[in-house]
Amino acid sequence: MSDFPNNLLQNPSGFPEFLPKESIAEQELNDLIRKHFELSGFTQINTPLVERTEVLTAKSEGEINTQMYGLRLMNPSADSPTDAKDLVLRFDHTVPLARYIALRNRELTFPFKRYTIGPVFRGEKPKEGRYRQFNQADIDIIGDSKLDTVNDAECVSIVVNIFKELNIGQFVIRIGNRKLLQSLTRGLGVEEKETKAVLQIIDKAEKVGVDKTIEDLKKIEGIKLDKINDFNSILFEEKEFIELEQNLLSFSNDEKIHQGISEVKSLISGLLSLGVSPTNFKVDLSIARGLDYYTGNVFETMLVEYPELGSIASGGRYDNLAGSFTNKDYPGVGISIGTTRLLTKLIKVGLIKAEKSTTCPVIITTQLPLEEFSSVYLKQAKILREAGIKTEVYLTDRSLIKELEYANKKGFKIAIITGEQELKENMVIVKDLTTGNQEKIDSSEIANKVKQMLSL
Amino acid sequence: MSDFPNNLLQNPSGFPEFLPKESIAEQELNDLIRKHFELSGFTQINTPLVERTEVLTAKSEGEINTQMYGLRLMNPSADSPTDAKDLVLRFDHTVPLARYIALRNRELTFPFKRYTIGPVFRGEKPKEGRYRQFNQADIDIIGDSKLDTVNDAECVSIVVNIFKELNIGQFVIRIGNRKLLQSLTRGLGVEEKETKAVLQIIDKAEKVGVDKTIEDLKKIEGIKLDKINDFNSILFEEKEFIELEQNLLSFSNDEKIHQGISEVKSLISGLLSLGVSPTNFKVDLSIARGLDYYTGNVFETMLVEYPELGSIASGGRYDNLAGSFTNKDYPGVGISIGTTRLLTKLIKVGLIKAEKSTTCPVIITTQLPLEEFSSVYLKQAKILREAGIKTEVYLTDRSLIKELEYANKKGFKIAIITGEQELKENMVIVKDLTTGNQEKIDSSEIANKVKQMLSL
Numbered sequence: 001m002s003d004f005p006n007n008l009l010q011n012p013s014g015f016p017e018f019l020p021k022e023s024i025a026e027q028e029l030n031d032l033i034r035k036h037f038e039l040s041g042f043t044q045i046n047t048p049l050v051e052r053t054e055v056l057t058a059k060s061e062g063e064i065n066t067q068m069y070g071l072r073l074m075n076p077s078a079d080s081p082t083d084a085k086d087l088v089l090r091f092d093h094t095v096p097l098a099r100y101i102a103l104r105n106r107e108l109t110f111p112f113k114r115y116t117i118g119p120v121f122r123g124e125k126p127k128e129g130r131y132r133q134f135n136q137a138d139i140d141i142i143g144d145s146k147l148d149t150v151n152d153a154e155c156v157s158i159v160v161n162i163f164k165e166l167n168i169g170q171f172v173i174r175i176g177n178r179k180l181l182q183s184l185t186r187g188l189g190v191e192e193k194e195t196k197a198v199l200q201i202i203d204k205a206e207k208v209g210v211d212k213t214i215e216d217l218k219k220i221e222g223i224k225l226d227k228i229n230d231f232n233s234i235l236f237e238e239k240e241f242i243e244l245e246q247n248l249l250s251f252s253n254d255e256k257i258h259q260g261i262s263e264v265k266s267l268i269s270g271l272l273s274l275g276v277s278p279t280n281f282k283v284d285l286s287i288a289r290g291l292d293y294y295t296g297n298v299f300e301t302m303l304v305e306y307p308e309l310g311s312i313a314s315g316g317r318y319d320n321l322a323g324s325f326t327n328k329d330y331p332g333v334g335i336s337i338g339t340t341r342l343l344t345k346l347i348k349v350g351l352i353k354a355e356k357s358t359t360c361p362v363i364i365t366t367q368l369p370l371e372e373f374s375s376v377y378l379k380q381a382k383i384l385r386e387a388g389i390k391t392e393v394y395l396t397d398r399s400l401i402k403e404l405e406y407a408n409k410k411g412f413k414i415a416i417i418t419g420e421q422e423l424k425e426n427m428v429i430v431k432d433l434t435t436g437n438q439e440k441i442d443s444s445e446i447a448n449k450v451k452q453m454l455s456l
Numbered sequence: 457m458s459d460f461p462n463n464l465l466q467n468p469s470g471f472p473e474f475l476p477k478e479s480i481a482e483q484e485l486n487d488l489i490r491k492h493f494e495l496s497g498f499t500q501i502n503t504p505l506v507e508r509t510e511v512l513t514a515k516s517e518g519e520i521n522t523q524m525y526g527l528r529l530m531n532p533s534a535d536s537p538t539d540a541k542d543l544v545l546r547f548d549h550t551v552p553l554a555r556y557i558a559l560r561n562r563e564l565t566f567p568f569k570r571y572t573i574g575p576v577f578r579g580e581k582p583k584e585g586r587y588r589q590f591n592q593a594d595i596d597i598i599g600d601s602k603l604d605t606v607n608d609a610e611c612v613s614i615v616v617n618i619f620k621e622l623n624i625g626q627f628v629i630r631i632g633n634r635k636l637l638q639s640l641t642r643g644l645g646v647e648e649k650e651t652k653a654v655l656q657i658i659d660k661a662e663k664v665g666v667d668k669t670i671e672d673l674k675k676i677e678g679i680k681l682d683k684i685n686d687f688n689s690i691l692f693e694e695k696e697f698i699e700l701e702q703n704l705l706s707f708s709n710d711e712k713i714h715q716g717i718s719e720v721k722s723l724i725s726g727l728l729s730l731g732v733s734p735t736n737f738k739v740d741l742s743i744a745r746g747l748d749y750y751t752g753n754v755f756e757t758m759l760v761e762y763p764e765l766g767s768i769a770s771g772g773r774y775d776n777l778a779g780s781f782t783n784k785d786y787p788g789v790g791i792s793i794g795t796t797r798l799l800t801k802l803i804k805v806g807l808i809k810a811e812k813s814t815t816c817p818v819i820i821t822t823q824l825p826l827e828e829f830s831s832v833y834l835k836q837a838k839i840l841r842e843a844g845i846k847t848e849v850y851l852t853d854r855s856l857i858k859e860l861e862y863a864n865k866k867g868f869k870i871a872i873i874t875g876e877q878e879l880k881e882n883m884v885i886v887k888d889l890t891t892g893n894q895e896k897i898d899s900s901e902i903a904n905k906v907k908q909m910l911s912l
Binding site for chain 2: 113
């Protein structure tokens, strides 16, 4: 008798697991993402889930530091390794990539285009829609010493193509630029050390509104009060880029402004060349994203009808990815889709339907007792599988009614039925489970018939 | 300046990471495995990498207990969750599956056929070919209360098909049976509590030879000395199953012997129905595999020319998967391929060649300066990708020679070249990088030409 406490059977809080329907939806999402990553020439490189503490702490900032999971051996023996205390679970894909590049650059070919889809870990308090283990799908293009801004367009366009094919409604990539923001805050009269405070106020603007934002900005030391309105207009008012460019140049005509404008222009022109519709992106200089990391264009992706979901794909340009680890320059651009969070959000609002319990279209039912007749059904399976058709055999003795119930519940499209009579005649019944229609055919025709029904 | 210690850049010992070539070989291996799993109707279900300590310790035995990695928060704050100390990394896929079934059985449809391909963790001392994080590819079929033995044949045949398509030389699935072994040891006069000792001696037989095995067996309390030769003949001499069956029945004619014989026969007949060649399996009753776990047929897979690699796929039948967690019966059968170990072994002995640095056949070289002409190349990329052709654009200003060097080094098949002259004429050069031949075509023909060259 088991007396295992029922509450302990639950998967640990924040470590999600899915039933077959959600699991299949997740797999389809990951496959679609992977297809687009590979279509643009990215290679899958997975780093370990475990890194040295020194590596991750060299690059972690803010709350991440309190969320890092370390390892320990539960019951060390004389044979146990002693370094468990120096090991931690990764909290993103970018820091491990930086280490990988710093370590292996001589064995790699640059520009280096890699993707990965896999779990990262953060020891957060469990909250709705927050996870402690969640998958992220990342692409990065890393250059050796230099990397043209047009690479930013490659990354953004891939994400656009993914969301278009996902068919989840209207979405917009919001494009900001860190050089422009830096120049603008400098133009505001704000000292370097206060830049962070300004960016935090901007980050909150969408939530608190323009009036409160102006009020908060006025409290910053040294801020030029007469420029706050122009600053807000640049950041928060919708306008064509050509008008925005004029506003920018008249606000702060320094080198950074020119660099930033050129980066944004190069990104936009790249996107248009790659066939991205202007409805799918807009320049929004209020997009900041973590200050210490990005150095050029930055991106966020919003679902127009579901702004409450937040950004579903984010990234940007960093001048020196491997900075803490090596003296060589590796400029890069990357973008990351939080697939676990995205999937659960999209299922929740109904933009992804998790309806299929199997990816397999065909089931061979087994009407005759398996002990004597299993070979009949296994041979049918062999023929269909060899023809490349995914096929399940129902290898338990049940009534045909029960087996067809199972088939309908799981969502098979076609059932193959062979009873005593069919066996005698060397025939099989092929039943279309969607329409309920069925047809008796010669058993040698089984693969052709099923292929035709599945339009293969 | 970075002063990060170089030795710390290395991925932690036992946590492997690959260069692009090995990484692509790993992906191809996993894709091939996945294809065969799905062809037979298995659904991907991934459980979390982290489980509660109580769950894993309820099912762990032997050295696993000293190899389990627990979690801890590195720098807990007031906001941190408090349960990190109760969390451990999984050491296999089977215990998490048992918990999943016990927890979610009411929401699942049985027979439940699931696969997973993903990492497990064991804190072993690093050794050649041993890892602390390694991928395992598992399939399991779980029944509700009953599950016909013919399901064993489904699992084994899938593994046979995988290794056949992998084209790694001759291999044999060795089939043992735990009921037969139990009956045989009882027939030897060995008491229940000594069975484990007998099985340990058998496990070592291949290494130490028949004479030493007999010597060791003689030391077991209560053993019938006159039956040791028959016992050894049954376990270690090659013979046809029909002869073996006679030997078994005359050795120990109890219920278990009859059950075991019937299980093995059902497995063999299922394999033959599924088209498995008799050269790819043999009955070998010396196969034991962990005593407490399996209850019927057990399997190991050997590469005939590389026995030193050990079993590359193992599994078997268990009467009650979720035993520690629930009182309901969930008989199952499963088989597991240790893909990380398999891959590195097969690369090492040359059975898998890791030669490709990209999965992408086409590269668009960029002869004209990107700042002005990137749109020319991006538009070509758009056309090829929309035609479903994986395409990389070389988005860095380099000489054509350097770009073609990169293309050859990474293993692209086709380069698209557009210089000033071609641009003027609205033409492109399509270069076959394997033969070196090139052809100038109208740029509107680019997708058709490339498709034709790739036989798409």
